Amino acid sequence: MARVKSKWTYLIITVLVAFLILIPFDWFLGQYTLLMTLIGIHTMLTVGLCLLLGYTGQVSLGQAVFYGTGAYISAVLSKTYGVNPWLAMLIAAAATGAFAYVIGYPIFRLRGNYLAVATLALGVIVYILFMQLGPGGPDGMAGIPYLSIGGFVFDNSFKRYFLVWFFCLAVLLISQNIVRSRTGRALRAIHGSEAASESIGVNVDQFKVKIFVLSAIYASLAGSLFAHSMAHISPSTFDPLASVVIVVMAVIGGLASIWGAIFGAATIIILKNELLLGFGEWDIVIYGLILMLVMIFMPEGLFVRLRDIFDRWRLRYAQIGAEP
Amino acid sequence: MSESILETKSLSKAFGGLVALDRVDLAIEAGTIAAIIGPNGAGKTTLFNLITGVYPASDGEILFQGTPLKDTPSHKRAALGIARTFQNVLLFGNMTVLENIMTGQHPRSSYGFLGAALRLPKAQREEETINLNAMKYLNMVGLGTYAQQNALSLPLGQQKLLAIARALATEPQLLLLDEPGAGLNKLEKQELSDLIRRIREIGISVILVEHDMPLVMGLAEWVIVLDSGQKIAEGTAAQIQKDPRVISAYLGEEVE
Amino acid sequence: MSADQFLQYLISGLTMGSIYALVGLGFTMIYAVTRIINFAQGEFVMLGGMLSFYLISSTGIPLVPALILSVLTATSIGAIMYILAIRTARRASVVSLIIITIGAAVFFRGIAGEVFPWGVDIVRPPYFTGSESISFLGAYIHPQALWIIGTTLVVMVLLHLFLSYTMVGKALKACAISPVAAGMVGINPKAMALIAFTLAAALGGIGGVVMAPLTLTYYSVGFMLGLKGFVAASIGGFKSPIATVVGGFTLGIVESLAVGVDWGPFTSAYKDVIAMIVLLLILLIRSGRLAAEERAG
Numbered sequence: 035m036a037r038v039k040s041k042w043t044y045l046i047i048t049v050l051v052a053f054l055i056l057i058p059f060d061w062f063l064g065q066y067t068l069l070m071t072l073i074g075i076h077t078m079l080t081v082g083l084c085l086l087l088g089y090t091g092q093v094s095l096g097q098a099v100f101y102g103t104g105a106y107i108s109a110v111l112s113k114t115y116g117v118n119p120w121l122a123m124l125i126a127a128a129a130t131g132a133f134a135y136v137i138g139y140p141i142f143r144l145r146g147n148y149l150a151v152a153t154l155a156l157g158v159i160v161y162i163l164f165m166q167l168g169p170g171g172p173d174g175m176a177g178i179p180y181l182s183i184g185g186f187v188f189d190n191s192f193k194r195y196f197l198v199w200f201f202c203l204a205v206l207l208i209s210q211n212i213v214r215s216r217t218g219r220a221l222r223a224i225h226g227s228e229a230a231s232e233s234i235g236v237n238v239d240q241f242k243v244k245i246f247v248l249s250a251i252y253a254s255l256a257g258s259l260f261a262h263s264m265a266h267i268s269p270s271t272f273d274p275l276a277s278v279v280i281v282v283m284a285v286i287g288g289l290a291s292i293w294g295a296i297f298g299a300a301t302i303i304i305l306k307n308e309l310l311l312g313f314g315e316w317d318i319v320i321y322g323l324i325l326m327l328v329m330i331f332m333p334e335g336l337f338v339r340l341r342d343i344f345d346r347w348r349l350r351y352a353q354i355g356a357e358p
Numbered sequence: 359m360s361e362s363i364l365e366t367k368s369l370s371k372a373f374g375g376l377v378a379l380d381r382v383d384l385a386i387e388a389g390t391i392a393a394i395i396g397p398n399g400a401g402k403t404t405l406f407n408l409i410t411g412v413y414p415a416s417d418g419e420i421l422f423q424g425t426p427l428k429d430t431p432s433h434k435r436a437a438l439g440i441a442r443t444f445q446n447v448l449l450f451g452n453m454t455v456l457e458n459i460m461t462g463q464h465p466r467s468s469y470g471f472l473g474a475a476l477r478l479p480k481a482q483r484e485e486e487t488i489n490l491n492a493m494k495y496l497n498m499v500g501l502g503t504y505a506q507q508n509a510l511s512l513p514l515g516q517q518k519l520l521a522i523a524r525a526l527a528t529e530p531q532l533l534l535l536d537e538p539g540a541g542l543n544k545l546e547k548q549e550l551s552d553l554i555r556r557i558r559e560i561g562i563s564v565i566l567v568e569h570d571m572p573l574v575m576g577l578a579e580w581v582i583v584l585d586s587g588q589k590i591a592e593g594t595a596a597q598i599q600k601d602p603r604v605i606s607a608y609l610g611e612e613v614e
Numbered sequence: 615m616s617a618d619q620f621l622q623y624l625i626s627g628l629t630m631g632s633i634y635a636l637v638g639l640g641f642t643m644i645y646a647v648t649r650i651i652n653f654a655q656g657e658f659v660m661l662g663g664m665l666s667f668y669l670i671s672s673t674g675i676p677l678v679p680a681l682i683l684s685v686l687t688a689t690s691i692g693a694i695m696y697i698l699a700i701r702t703a704r705r706a707s708v709v710s711l712i713i714i715t716i717g718a719a720v721f722f723r724g725i726a727g728e729v730f731p732w733g734v735d736i737v738r739p740p741y742f743t744g745s746e747s748i749s750f751l752g753a754y755i756h757p758q759a760l761w762i763i764g765t766t767l768v769v770m771v772l773l774h775l776f777l778s779y780t781m782v783g784k785a786l787k788a789c790a791i792s793p794v795a796a797g798m799v800g801i802n803p804k805a806m807a808l809i810a811f812t813l814a815a816a817l818g819g820i821g822g823v824v825m826a827p828l829t830l831t832y833y834s835v836g837f838m839l840g841l842k843g844f845v846a847a848s849i850g851g852f853k854s855p856i857a858t859v860v861g862g863f864t865l866g867i868v869e870s871l872a873v874g875v876d877w878g879p880f881t882s883a884y885k886d887v888i889a890m891i892v893l894l895l896i897l898l899i900r901s902g903r904l905a906a907e908e909r910a911g
């Protein structure tokens with residue numbers, strides 16, 4: 035549903051964009067550059083899942099699979115075969131998308147419960163394949179080349195921050211464009227009523243697969259960017275638990291919420307890297323609690339619920355202001 | 359004799375052991391307002407579901423404008439020209455009134471993910487057309503002032519009009535209305551009848567399933583009566599009202 | 615592979631299969647009665663084993679009371695999980711329930727990794743009756759393995775009798791066939807769900823205490839165990855205790871033989887992949903059957 039934009043919305047957007055641009059500077063919040071870069075990457079992972087969950091009502095426990103294939107294909111092509119990293123990234127995205135397309139149709143024939151298990155099983159298989167067949171095995175591979183444009187190499191965290199956020203914002207804007215279009219309406223229709231959607235000519239099965247492929251491509255791009263930024267990848271980043279963590283981010287961000295994905299990714303990344311450092315397994319205890327509490331009390335997602343509360347507060351404030 | 363818009367030949371549907379439709383033969387002329395009536399459980403909604411492809415028939419065939427529908431999947435039938443409303447309305451609650459109608463334009467537009475993602479010129483042009491057409495149907499059913507409201511914020515009577523507008527937006531040649539009058543008051547039913555006549559005037563054939571006899575008798579030019587999955591009578595409204603088989607089928611049923 | 619080797623693989627397959635069966639029984643119980651897939655099922659097994667080790671090693675409680683206490687604790691946790699997490703999510707969608715049970719699973723796993731004094735280390739409770747493997751037709755079988763297989767069979771029989779001959783059991787079965795119809799004859803679906811969850815947790819706990827001495831246990835063992843238990847239940851079609859146990863044995867033996875055959879580049883590291891492929895195949899067949907039903911109307 036298109037929300038009414040107000041002066042507030044534009045103000046918030048301007049502040050956030052300025053904030054985003056200034057962060058990597060040392061005199062501002064430069065020490066958080068890597069953290070913010072990770073948030074950007076995880077936002078790309080989350081927004082695809084938000085769309086999938088929000089518009090098809092399907093939960094995929096396999097986002098990490100596509101994250102991993104994007105990373106590994108891009109890494110191997112560029113390091114072992116000398117392919118230009120940009121081209122490697124593109125090939126990885128295409129291959130991942132094709133893979134998602136092929137498994138999409140059979141997977142979406144399974145309803146809710148079974149689909150979750152199928153994606154989980156897939157996650158296990160692919161993780162073991164990464165461990166056994168991935169170059170470097172469980173230790174992963176290093177020396178992955180950086181991305182570069184002409185002579186300009188993205189070889190430090192400052193430059194990579196802007197690279198990642200360029201892609202992240204592009205993904206978010208593209209998602210926004212899709213949601214506000216005929217395609218987005220078809221997706222929202224599917225979420226509203228599959229039977230009614232079919233009656234107005236929406237090929238429900240095909241749309242579900244397409245959004246699955248889109249989320250896989252987003253994840254692949256995130257994986258490639260991760261590989262070419264960290265220069266080193268290992269299978270443990272792409273294990274089944276990683277898929278669960280992405281679900282946590284999506285749940286916080288809100289189903290069908292695009293910009294909420296930043297909120298979800300940021301919450302968990304900050305939690306993991308700043309607040310819970312050295313706290314062992316307590317991070318997954320918190321993930322578990324978040325999943326349970328949010329889905330029990332705010333199934334539409336935390337960010338969406340907060341946004342609705344903010345909207346209602348704003349309406350009441352506007353009404354008070356309008357009193358003669 | 360004008361061409362028939364819809365024909366069924368020996369159409370049957372069984373769910374496991376339960377026979378919902380039993381060898382039903384129909385022929386409805388283009389440009390007609392037809393009604394399908396019958397006691398509860400007669401198979402009326404099942405018939406609609408077969409025509410729109412919700413599930414396949416167990417036997418028999420359906421011909422739309424002379425072409426068999428058998429292998430056409432459900433979502434392609436809207437593009438062919440068959441539209442419907444549902445008994446339980448099934449509006450899209452996560453959209454505004456106008457957006458609901460815009461979804462109806464889906465089979466008459468074509469831009470996809472790429473056009474949407476990059477806001478290509480063709481996509482933007484189609485969006486404008488979709489918007490204009492949706493406004494047209496919105497005004498046709500009289501909901502013009504509610505365009506930006508959430509679809510479910512409307513009272514039931516207006517929700518049903520919205521559902522009809524959404525179906526009209528698919529630019530059909532055949533419109534199936536499943537109990538459009540249920541839950542409406544007298545005034546709303548009158549407006550509904552007027553709307554259905556206007557729909558017929560722009561060249562759309564209408565078939566309605568209804569329980570409200572006065573509504574049906576005042577509106578329908580051709581009435582088909584189903585009972586327990588079988589067609590027991592058909593004819594003009596006047597003929598049906600006097601048919602003893604129809605009367606006895608409704609015995610024990612509340613006649614309004 | 616020689617006959618002796620084959621028998622050895624068969625025995626280990628039956629042993630692991632029994633474990634999968636015990637986990638699977640919990641899945642079948644909850645799914646049949648409530649249509650929920652409880653992603654936390656494997657964690658009940660983990661808790662059973664971990665609790666038994668804790669009680670035996672850290673307190674002076676003798677073996678049998680420690681085992682009983684472990685199972686009872688796991689059972690209570692299952693009941694609490696249902697009351698606090700599942701029942702409060704009234705009219706939650708399938709997706710919400712999936713995420714809630716995943717949340718519970720992850721929660722239990724994290725707590726287990728932090729609360730027990732040995733943290734994330736692997737631990738092994740003592741064997742029930744000694745550690746001398748028994749020679750049997752050219753192969754060896756460990757007494758604990760006999761405990762595992764025996765417990766599984768006894769549990770299967772008891773469950774079958776319970777479901778077929780007791781009032782509560784028959785009520786559970788009624789819910790499994792049709793919750794709506796069961797509701798109409800006065801069966802309270804919420805009470806049945808609570809019983810199903812409690813029973814499943816008990817089954818998990820029993821599985822955990824009986825297998826931990828042989829297979830070791832650690833905080834994250836619940837994940838793969840749960841998945842494989844789910845595979846066992848799927849093979850059995852979520853229909854009955856006997857079907858689930860057959861499913862478990864099937865999976866265990868297939869896995870064991872596949873590892874034993876050991877061909878080409880595929881080493882035993884791929885053992886888990888086999889179970890996952892079996893799972894995907896079953897889901898594919900099931901969805902194919904579902905699609906065919908829809909086509910036939």
